[in-house]
Amino acid sequence: xxxxxxxxxxxxxxxxxxxxxxxxxxxxxxxxxxxxxxxxxxxxxxxxxxxxxxxxxxxxxxxxxxxxxxxxxxxxxxxxxxxxxxxxxxxxxxxxxxxxxxxxxxxxxxxxxxxxxxxxxxxxxxxxxxxxxxxxxxxxxxxxxxxxxxxxxxxxxxxxxxxxxxxxxxxxxxxxxxxxxxxxxxxxxxxxxxxxxxxxxxxxxxxxxxxxxxxxxxxxxxxxxxxxxxxxxxxxxxxxxxxxxxxxxxxxxxxxxxxxxxxxxxxxxxxxxxxxxxxxxxxxxxxxxxxxxxxxxxxxxxxxxxxxxxxxxxxxxxxxxxxxxxxxxxxxxxxxx
Amino acid sequence: xxxxxxxxxxxxxxxxxxxxxxxxxxxxxxxxxxxxxxxxxxxxxxxxxxxxxxxxxxxxxxxxxxxxxxxxxxxxxxxxxxxxxxxxxxxxxxxxxxxxxxxxxxxxxxxxxxxxxxxxxxxxxxxxxxxxxxxxxxxxxxxxxxxxxxxxxxxxxxxxxxxxxxxxxxxxxxxxxxxxxxxxxxxxxxxxxxxxxxxxxxxxxxxxxxxxxxxxxxxxxxxxxxxxxxxxxxxxxxxxxxxxxxxxxxxxxxxxxxxxxxxxxxxxxxxxxxxxxxxxxxxxxxxxxxxxxxxxxxxxxxxxxxxxxxxxxxxxxxxxxxxxxxxxxxxxxxxxx
Numbered sequence: 001x002x003x004x005x006x007x008x009x010x011x012x013x014x015x016x017x018x019x020x021x022x023x024x025x026x027x028x029x030x031x032x033x034x035x036x037x038x039x040x041x042x043x044x045x046x047x048x049x050x051x052x053x054x055x056x057x058x059x060x061x062x063x064x065x066x067x068x069x070x071x072x073x074x075x076x077x078x079x080x081x082x083x084x085x086x087x088x089x090x091x092x093x094x095x096x097x098x099x100x101x102x103x104x105x106x107x108x109x110x111x112x113x114x115x116x117x118x119x120x121x122x123x124x125x126x127x128x129x130x131x132x133x134x135x136x137x138x139x140x141x142x143x144x145x146x147x148x149x150x151x152x153x154x155x156x157x158x159x160x161x162x163x164x165x166x167x168x169x170x171x172x173x174x175x176x177x178x179x180x181x182x183x184x185x186x187x188x189x190x191x192x193x194x195x196x197x198x199x200x201x202x203x204x205x206x207x208x209x210x211x212x213x214x215x216x217x218x219x220x221x222x223x224x225x226x227x228x229x230x231x232x233x234x235x236x237x238x239x240x241x242x243x244x245x246x247x248x249x250x251x252x253x254x255x256x257x258x259x260x261x262x263x264x265x266x267x268x269x270x271x272x273x274x275x276x277x278x279x280x281x282x283x284x285x286x287x288x289x290x291x292x293x294x295x296x297x298x299x300x301x302x303x304x305x306x307x308x309x310x311x312x313x314x315x316x317x318x319x320x321x322x323x324x325x326x327x328x329x330x331x332x333x334x335x336x337x
Numbered sequence: 338x339x340x341x342x343x344x345x346x347x348x349x350x351x352x353x354x355x356x357x358x359x360x361x362x363x364x365x366x367x368x369x370x371x372x373x374x375x376x377x378x379x380x381x382x383x384x385x386x387x388x389x390x391x392x393x394x395x396x397x398x399x400x401x402x403x404x405x406x407x408x409x410x411x412x413x414x415x416x417x418x419x420x421x422x423x424x425x426x427x428x429x430x431x432x433x434x435x436x437x438x439x440x441x442x443x444x445x446x447x448x449x450x451x452x453x454x455x456x457x458x459x460x461x462x463x464x465x466x467x468x469x470x471x472x473x474x475x476x477x478x479x480x481x482x483x484x485x486x487x488x489x490x491x492x493x494x495x496x497x498x499x500x501x502x503x504x505x506x507x508x509x510x511x512x513x514x515x516x517x518x519x520x521x522x523x524x525x526x527x528x529x530x531x532x533x534x535x536x537x538x539x540x541x542x543x544x545x546x547x548x549x550x551x552x553x554x555x556x557x558x559x560x561x562x563x564x565x566x567x568x569x570x571x572x573x574x575x576x577x578x579x580x581x582x583x584x585x586x587x588x589x590x591x592x593x594x595x596x597x598x599x600x601x602x603x604x605x606x607x608x609x610x611x612x613x614x615x616x617x618x619x620x621x622x623x624x625x626x627x628x629x630x631x632x633x634x635x636x637x638x639x640x641x642x643x644x645x646x647x648x649x650x651x652x653x654x655x656x657x658x659x660x661x662x663x664x665x666x667x668x669x670x671x672x673x674x
Contacts, residue, residue, distance in 0.1 A: 003466045004416070008440050010466055051657055079341070080525065088425040088484075089651035090445040094528060098662045103345050103525035105453055106649070108427040108443040116442055120457060127464025129340045129347055147425075188417065188440035191431060312443070314426035320388050325435045 003126070006220025008187050008213075015182035016125040018296075018333070019132070019173045020071035021289035024062045026141065026167030029278075029286070032267045037290040038168075039066055053091060056140035056167075060085065060096030063169030064136050067289075071132075071173035075100050078173070079130035082121050084113040085138045085281055086165070087147055088314075092138050096169075102134075111206075111235045112189070112310030113137040114170060114285040115329030119186040122331075125176040136171035137308075139280030148199065148315050161201035163237045163263060163279035164272075170285025172293075181296040185332040187217040191312065193325040199318050202326075203240020203263075203276055206309040209326035210236060211247040213307060217330045218253065225255045229301045232292060234284035234308035234328070235263035237276030262287035284308040292333075299337030306331045340463070343557025345524050345550075352519035353462040355633075355670070356469070356510045357408035358626035361399045363478065363504030366615075366623070369604045374627040375505075376403055390428060393477035393504075397422065397433030400506030401473050404626075408469075408510035412437050415510070416467035419458050421450040422475045422618055423502070424484055425651075429475050433506075439471075448543075448572050449526070449647030450474040451507060451622040452666030456523040459668075462513040473508035474645075476617030485536065485652050498538035500574045500600060500616035501609075507622025509630075518633040522669040524554040528649065530662040536655050539663075540577020540600075540613055543646040546663035547573060548584040550644060554667045555590065562592045566638045569629060571621035571645035571665070572600035574613030599624035621645040629670075636674030643668045 005011045023038045030041030040062065049055035060083070068075050081100065084107035085092035093106060109116040117135035124130045142152060144165035150156040174183065192209040210233050218224060225231065225248075236244055241261045248255050262284040263277035278287075288306055295301040309328045318324070342348045360375045367378030377399065386392040397420070405412050418437065421444035422429035430443060446453040454472035461467045479489060481502035487493040511520065529549050533542040547570050555561060562568065562585075573581055578598045585592050599621040600614035615624075625643055632638040646665045655661070 003464070053654055053657065084445065086426070087651070088653065089423070089447065089649065091649070091651045091654050094649040094662050095654065095659065098528040098530050101527050104528050104664060105457065105525070106445040108421065108445040110426065120442065123464055123466050124460055127340070127460055127466065129460050129464065188442070190438050191435040191441050193435050312426065312428070312431040314424070314428050316425065317390055317428050317432065320390065322432065325431050327441060 008216050009185055009220035011185045012122060012126045014126050015184040016122045016174045016176060017178045017180045017182050019175045019178055019180055020067050021172045021293040022063055022066035022070050023286035023290040024059050024169050025286055029166055029168055029266060032272060034266055034291050052140055052143040056092040056138060056143050057096035059169045060092050060138040063171040064097060064134055067134060067171035067173050075102060078102055078132045078134050080105060080124060081134045082107055082117040083136040084108050086110060086144050109327060110310030110312050111279055111281050111283060112308040112327055112329050113281040115308035115331055118183060118331045119188055119329055121174050122183045122186060125174060132173060132175045134171060134173055136169060137281035137285040138169035139165050139282040141165045141167045144280060158275055159200040161239050161276050163235060163276045164274040165280035166266060166278045166282040168282035168286040170282055170289040181333050181335050183331060184334050187213055187220060187330040189213045189327040189329045191325045191327050193323050195323045197323050202311040203237040204243060205311050205324040206326040207236055207240045207243040207247060209328040210244050210307055210309050213328040213330045215251055225253050225258060228258055228303055228305050230304040231255060231259040232306055233261045235279035236261045236309055237263045239276055296333055296335045299335050302335045304333050306333060345553050346522055346557035348522045349459060349463045351463050352521040353459045353511045353513060354515045354517045354519050356512045356515055356517055357404050358509045358630040359400055359403035359407050360623035360627040361396050361506050362623055366503055366505055366603060369609060371603055371628050389477055389480040393429040393475060393480050394433035396506045397429050397475040400508040401434060401471055404471060404508035404510050412439060415439055415469045415471050417442060417461060418471045419444055419454040420473040421445050423447060423481050446664060447647030447649050448616055448618050448620060449645040449664055449666050450618040452645035452668055455520060455668045456525055456666055458511050459520045459523060462511060469510060469512045471508060471510055473506060474618035474622040475506035476502050476619040478502045478504045481617055495612055496537040498576050498613050500572060500613045501611040502617035503603060503615045503619040505619035505623045507619055507626040518670050518672050520668060521671050524550055524557060524667040526550045526664040526666045528662045528664050530660050532660045534660050539648040540574040541580060542648050542661040543663040544573055544577045544580040544584060546665040547581050547644055547646050550665040550667045552588055562590055562595060565595055565640055565642050567641040568592060568596040569643055570598045572616035573598045573646055574600045576613055633670055633672045636672050639672045641670050643670060
């Protein structure tokens with residue numbers, strides 16, 4: 001276990017390089033504060049597809065295609081694809097990526113998928129089991145509402161703590177060699193269940209998992225939050241973010257100045273009526289790919305910690321009265337510039 | 338990529354050791370031809386749980402607990418758990434394993450999950466990112482019928498090509514050192530979609546994926562089927578198995594004498610009314626853990642290829658008229674005795 005440091009952290013010996021990052025998003029995301037950064041904005045939630053599931057799969061396909069093109073590679077240069085989404089049986093990814101004809105590993109980590117994918121992908125690269133991998137995560141507002149909440153046609157009111165699932169796909173090409181920002185460490189999360197049952201307040205369910213992994217990461221590497229220019233959680237939203245800052249303060253860590261949340265960054269809370277903020281596997285994936293990654297490339301961020309967060313329930317067990325287990329994975333990326 | 342051989346195969350430098358394997362199954366599996374081999378047979382499909390989902394999660398928990406105990410380890414000796422199941426958002430695994438408080442990676446590969454888990458777990462071990470990992474896959478007949486087919490209360494007739502989802506959990510403890518059967522190679526599958534749409538004939542959807550990965554494996558390692566004492570596919574069932582043997586014959590490989598299918602082995606087709614045979618992530622996981630693994634331990638099998646197979650659809654896209662993409666992962670295990 002030469003690659004391990006502390007309890008839950010891998011420190012990569014030959015840190016994998018993020019060669020390219022791509023994002024494809026829906027109309028609403030395009031209209032938000034990060035709109036100008038995304039690679040491709042589709043004209044409507046539905047694009048030209050017959051169903052929401054087909055639309056999500058199509059977005060997943062486009063994200064991977066674009067990332068590979070931006071890396072100046074062909075898909076055949078990629079040994080493995082690691083991908084996942086929110087839908088039942090991960091069909092956004094499998095149907096979207098089936099045409100690529102490459103070895104495929106399906107993942108399920110809900111909205112923390114890109115963190116799990118970056119970690120496992122980096123292990124394959126650093127262990128010399130691959131030269132290039134693609135990691136990707138997707139979601140779609142309409143298919144997610146259908147899967148987890150109410151039929152959209154009902155026009156249900158949404159609670160102030162509810163979040164808005166990001167329509168989009170974020171995909172990265174990571175390689176074992178080359179120039180670019182590097183993944184230097186990864187702290188893998190445990191499932192944390194604090195007894196929250198409210199499916200419209202996932203920020204509260206996920207904040208303890210985010211706190212748990214941050215504390216573990218700082219302890220394993222014997223560092224303090226000021227090690228980082230930015231700590232970006234996945235999709236806690238405004239209330240979950242507040243809770244995380246509070247939880248960390250109680251443990252003696254002040255992250256208030258350097259910690260943000262991709263779910264807060266991606267929408268304008270006031271004008272876009274998105275309540276607590278963005279969520280979904282695409283939330284941290286597209287925000288990292290198009291907002292943070294270019295800043296790392298340019299050296300405007302030297303060192304950041306991406307902490308995608310996931311709520312692991314489904315609608316059946318929630319209706320049965322179950323609590324919401326959550327997980328968060330921390331991935332350290334260094335600019336190298 | 339020093340660890341790669343051919344297009345899709347990893348040959349492990351320091352082949353990971355399967356330290357222990359455990360199975361927990363339902364009543365019907367206990368009454369089948371492999372009944373005497375399983376570690377624990379629950380008294381009824383429902384056991385003492387309130388819901389099928391809770392029952393499946395409980396079985397998943399028991400499987401992992403038992404595997405760790407059989408390896409004479411504590412769960413804290415395990416750095417990572419890799420697990421998955423068939424349910425929406427993988428809740429069999431997340432709810433079952435949330436109490437273990439260990440770093441967790443959720444996988445989705447449908448009925449091929451144990452193959453994906455063994456491959457990724459072995460990469461973590463051979464790459465020296467862990468000393469011990471647990472890999473596990475679970476399913477439950479009742480929760481699977483509810484998720485994919487008809488309410489059980491309807492008492493629908495089942496078609497002759499339909500399979501019976503295995504209730505159970507198969508879990509392995511794999512380590513980077515020690516004595517025991519070793520995972521020496523792994524060939525990772527691509528998604529194969531031959532246009533099959535019949536959800537009650539998954540063997541036909543998965544057989545081409547199994548053929549694809551077998552041919553790739555033989556080609557990458559430059560070997561013939563007779564390299565193996567046994568090739569065991571996951572859950573093709575009787576019709577899918579016939580189709581696989583036929584497809585391989587057309588490509589010049591005679592696997593008829595050495596190839597079996599876990600879905601054929603696990604039930605008595607005639608007396609148990611299981612039609613095409615067993616299926617579900619637990620099918621290949623429990624059959625490997627309790628039937629093949631002891632034979633490898635005793636040296637009765639010297640070298641085998643486990644080929645878990647998975648159908649990657651969900652009921653929504655099937656109802657929308659979509660085809661069924663499939664995948665298969667091949668894992669080579671050598672007795673060492």
